[in-house]
C-alpha cells in the first residue's frame with residue numbers, strides 16, 4: 001500500500017481556558033493524523049471538547065501547548081495574516097448553522113472564497129453556480145440566505161466550503177440544526193463533495209449514523225482521544 005500524504009497532524013494538543021482563578025482543560029494531549037482524501041469523524045458527548053479540537057486544528061483557535069501541522073506548516077509559527085491566508089486557501093469550514101453572509105446572495109456566498117483567492121467575479125459566480133447545481137440549489141442562486149430553508153442553507157455552506165478546493169474541509173455538527181431528512185441530505189452532499197475535491201474531510205458529531213461512513217472514527221471523552229478506529 002502506498003503511504004498517503006498527511007495533510008493535518010496534531011501532536012499532544014492541550015487547550016486550557018482560564019477565567020479568574022479557575023482553569024478548564026478542554027483538551028488533553030490530543031494527537032491525530034489526517035491523510036489526503038481521508039474522511040475522519042470526531043465523536044463524543046456534549047462538552048467533551050470536539051469543537052475546541054476542531055477550532056485548534058483549523059487555526060481558528062491556538063492550543064495552549066502541543067503542535068498542529070497543516071501541509072507541513074506548524075500553525076504556531078504563522079502570523080495572523082499568514083494564518084488567514086492559509087485558512088482561506090486550504091481550509092473549508094461548515095458550522096452547525098448561520099454559515100452564510102446575510103447581505104450576499106446564495107451564489108455570492110459560494111463565490112466568496114474564489115473571489116478572495118483572486119478570481120474574477122464573473123468567473124467565480126459561474127463556478128459557484130456549477131457548485132450550486134451539484135448540491136441541487138441552482139434555483140436558489142440569486143436568493144438571499146433569509147429566503148432559503150435551513151437545509152438549503154447548509155447545502156450552500158457545504159458548496160462554499162468546497163468551492164476553492166481546500167486541502168481539508170471541517171464540519172462541526174453540520175446537521176445539528178436540521179430534521180432527519182434534511183440532515184441526511186446534507187450528510188450525503190458533504191461526503192460527495194469532499195470525495196469529488198479529493199480533500200480530507202473532518203466531521204464533528206455526536207450522531208453515530210453520521211460517523212458510520214467515515215474512514216476513521218476518533219472518540220473524545222473529557223478532552224482526551226480515547227480511541228482512533230481505522231476501517232480496514
Ligand SMILES: Nc1ncnc2c1ncn2[C@@H]1O[C@H](COP(=O)(O)OP(=O)(O)OP(=O)(O)O)[C@@H](O)[C@H]1O
Nearest residue numbers: 017024026044045046047048049050051052053206
Ligand atoms: N471559550 C471558552 N471558555 C471557557 N470554556 C470553554 C470555552 N470553549 C469551550 N469551553 C469548555 O471546554 C469544554 C469543551 O467544549 P466544546 O465546545 O469543545 O465541547 P463539544 O464537544 O463541542 O460540545 P457540544 O457537543 O455541546 O458542541 C467544555 O467544558 C466547555 O465549557
Ligand SMILES: [Mg+2]
Nearest residue numbers: 050051052172
Ligand atoms: Mg461543539
